[in-house]
Amino acid sequence: xxxxxxxxxxxxxxxxxxxxxxxxxxxxxxxxxxxxxxxxxxxxxxxxxxxxxxxxxxxxxxxxxxxxxxxxxxxxxxxxxxxxxxxxxxxxxxxxxxxxxxxxxxxxxxxxxxxxxxxxxxxxxxxxxxxxxxxxxxxxxxxxxxxxxxxxxxxxxxxxxxxxxxxxxxxxxxxxxxxxxxxxxxxxxxxxxxxxxxxxxxxxxxxxxxxxxxxxxxxxxxxxxxxxxxxxxxxxxxxxxxxxxxxxxxxxxxxxxxxxxxxxxxxxxxxxxxxxxxxxxxxxxxxxxxxxxxxxxxxxxxxxxxxxxxxxxxxxxx
Amino acid sequence: xxxxxxxxxxxxxxxxxxxxxxxxxxxxxxxxxxxxxxxxxxxxxxxxxxxxxxxxxxxxxxxxxxxxxxxxxxxxxxxxxxxxxxxxxxxxxxxxxxxxxxxxxxxxxxxxxxxxxxxxxxxxxxxxxxxxxxxxxxxxxxxxxxxxxxxxxxxxxxxxxxxxxxxxxxxxxxxxxxxxxxxxxxxxxxxxxxxxxxxxxxxxxxxxxxxxxxxxxxxxxxxxxxxxxxxxxxxxxxxxxxxxxxxxxxxxxxxxxxxxxxxxxxxxxxxxxxxxxxxxxxxxxxxxxxxxxxxxxxxxxxxxxxxxxxxxxxxxxx
Numbered sequence: 001x002x003x004x005x006x007x008x009x010x011x012x013x014x015x016x017x018x019x020x021x022x023x024x025x026x027x028x029x030x031x032x033x034x035x036x037x038x039x040x041x042x043x044x045x046x047x048x049x050x051x052x053x054x055x056x057x058x059x060x061x062x063x064x065x066x067x068x069x070x071x072x073x074x075x076x077x078x079x080x081x082x083x084x085x086x087x088x089x090x091x092x093x094x095x096x097x098x099x100x101x102x103x104x105x106x107x108x109x110x111x112x113x114x115x116x117x118x119x120x121x122x123x124x125x126x127x128x129x130x131x132x133x134x135x136x137x138x139x140x141x142x143x144x145x146x147x148x149x150x151x152x153x154x155x156x157x158x159x160x161x162x163x164x165x166x167x168x169x170x171x172x173x174x175x176x177x178x179x180x181x182x183x184x185x186x187x188x189x190x191x192x193x194x195x196x197x198x199x200x201x202x203x204x205x206x207x208x209x210x211x212x213x214x215x216x217x218x219x220x221x222x223x224x225x226x227x228x229x230x231x232x233x234x235x236x237x238x239x240x241x242x243x244x245x246x247x248x249x250x251x252x253x254x255x256x257x258x259x260x261x262x263x264x265x266x267x268x269x270x271x272x273x274x275x276x277x278x279x280x281x282x283x284x285x286x287x288x289x290x291x292x293x294x295x296x297x298x299x300x301x302x303x304x305x306x307x308x309x310x311x312x313x314x315x316x317x318x
Numbered sequence: 319x320x321x322x323x324x325x326x327x328x329x330x331x332x333x334x335x336x337x338x339x340x341x342x343x344x345x346x347x348x349x350x351x352x353x354x355x356x357x358x359x360x361x362x363x364x365x366x367x368x369x370x371x372x373x374x375x376x377x378x379x380x381x382x383x384x385x386x387x388x389x390x391x392x393x394x395x396x397x398x399x400x401x402x403x404x405x406x407x408x409x410x411x412x413x414x415x416x417x418x419x420x421x422x423x424x425x426x427x428x429x430x431x432x433x434x435x436x437x438x439x440x441x442x443x444x445x446x447x448x449x450x451x452x453x454x455x456x457x458x459x460x461x462x463x464x465x466x467x468x469x470x471x472x473x474x475x476x477x478x479x480x481x482x483x484x485x486x487x488x489x490x491x492x493x494x495x496x497x498x499x500x501x502x503x504x505x506x507x508x509x510x511x512x513x514x515x516x517x518x519x520x521x522x523x524x525x526x527x528x529x530x531x532x533x534x535x536x537x538x539x540x541x542x543x544x545x546x547x548x549x550x551x552x553x554x555x556x557x558x559x560x561x562x563x564x565x566x567x568x569x570x571x572x573x574x575x576x577x578x579x580x581x582x583x584x585x586x587x588x589x590x591x592x593x594x595x596x597x598x599x600x601x602x603x604x605x606x607x608x609x610x611x612x613x614x615x616x617x618x619x620x621x622x623x624x625x626x627x628x629x630x631x632x633x634x635x636x
């Protein structure tokens with residue numbers, strides 16, 4: 001259904017600026033270029049360890065600007081609130097949203113709320129649009145990726161997906177795991193000075209494996225990932241083993257995957273590791289001049305394909 | 319509940335730029351000022367005579383920019399689609415949305431779709447954010463309104479509210495009435511050259527009476543409306559009489575209310591009447607140096623207060 005829907009929108013709304021692959025798009029306003037991004041949030045439950053739909057909406061939106069190399073400035077919010085939602089919960093969520101915005105240095109400048117009938121609306125949906133600016137001349141994107149480039153990730157993957165899933169309490173599993181949901185601005189800013197920086201993305205829906213597949217598809221090159229280099233927390237690994245998920249396909253909401261020229265990979269890694277949120281950053285693979293494919297190599301030399309995701313393994317986590 | 323919700327948002331997100339009364343807010347990006355507005359759309363049914371939720375989302379958003387004196391440039395859209403929604407209907411709606419955007423000269427530059435569980439989401443919700451620019455130095459707003467100013471409306475009120483309500487087929491009433499939903503850009507542009515233009519608004523939720531009350535509250539002045547001057551279609555009047563609604567409280571989605579200096583009221587009226595969508599424009603009242611109140615004067619000299627609306631007479635019409 002998702003694919004069908006995307007076709008419908010792409011078909012009827014296509015214009016040179018609408019790029020459904022991009023995190024944020026540059027548009028001109030007079031002589032100024034602004035970056036615009038928009039995202040809808042429907043996470044269930046609305047509050048989870050390490051975040052809630054309010055902070056997630058802020059982080060998700062500013063992260064799309066951040067990985068485009070932009071500085072987020074303004075947010076607009078449109079909320080759909082189900083009639084009968086507990087006001088105390090709404091208050092917690094909006095307060096958390098406000099704190100997330102303040103601490104990321106963005107201002108909420110426009111808002112709208114619609115109350116929808118009880119039984120519709122899943123409690124609360126939030127649509128957020130972010131506006132930012134980036135340094136003139138800066139261009140990041142998959143079109144800059146070359147064979148030989150290194151791929152790095154800023155921290156352990158899958159925390160968000162598993163934390164939200166466990167919060168649903170469907171499986172009777174408990175854990176201290178927290179969502180990684182956070183602003184990635186410090187991470188993206190740390191790499192911007194590197195001339196060899198090609199591309200950044202926050203691996204949300206579909207996780208790391210999906211970003212790797214998108215890179216492979218867009219460049220026509222192969223991506224080789226090294227299993228033992230990819231940071232995955234023990235708690236995430238064990239829940240995944242028990243329930244049959246692959247952490248590489250799970251959403252992160254506070255991580256960045258970057259592709260950098262091989263000779264600057266060490267510098268990029270050092271820049272990230274110098275930050276509290278980049279402590280576990282790692283070089284996890286490389287782009288290779290093979291046919292377009294994503295291959296995971298294990299420590300023992302085994303190889304397996306990481307296929308494109310057919311559908312979300314965990315729906316409603318962002 | 320609405321009031322409570324607005325308090326929650328205002329409390330936690332307050333900053334100098336967030337003005338919940340404004341249609342669109344000016345924000346600075348480098349040396350450029352852009353205008354930003356955001357709105358959520360939940361109309362039921364999704365398609366109605368004269369429009370649908372897609373064209374409504376475009377018109378509603380660009381109209382908020384237009385009445386601020388801005389030229390809309392870009393739209394971003396976030397849609398929440400209920401699982402199982404008929405793709406043919408989605409296709410019609412998105413196509414209509416695309417046509418509305420093209421004909422208003424705006425580009426959809428960012429989009430996101432989220433599929434929500436069957437039984438949630440009311441079929442389709444759309445959140446839209448609009449970005450535009452306005453002439454430097456232009457300032458419109460209720461703070462410019464003075465006693466003696468005239469109030470004009472661009473066309474018959476209440477068409478949208480009644481057209482949507484009849485489309486619900488709850489009342490067994492039929493009519494050829496079409497929603498007035500449309501871009502008001504030609505109307506707002508026609509008044510911008512007038513130095514005596516104080517304020518414009520599209521009377522959506524709560525209709526003309528609500529705009530009049532907001533003016534009265536913001537200025538501390540009275541608003542006197544003349545019943546026989548206010549254009550209301552016969553079909554709207556009869557449905558309202560049958561069902562006990564007051565057309566002055568019903569949403570329009572393609573009309574503009576403007577306040578202009580008394581000596582330019584005739585010029586404003588002429589500018590609107592020269593346009594196809596302003597054929598039935600009328601001077602409907604004046605701002606007066608009385609206590610803050612909205613009074614409707616009938617042709618026979620009777621007077622009644624138009625009170626502030628406690629709640630929407632017709633929910634889910636925009």
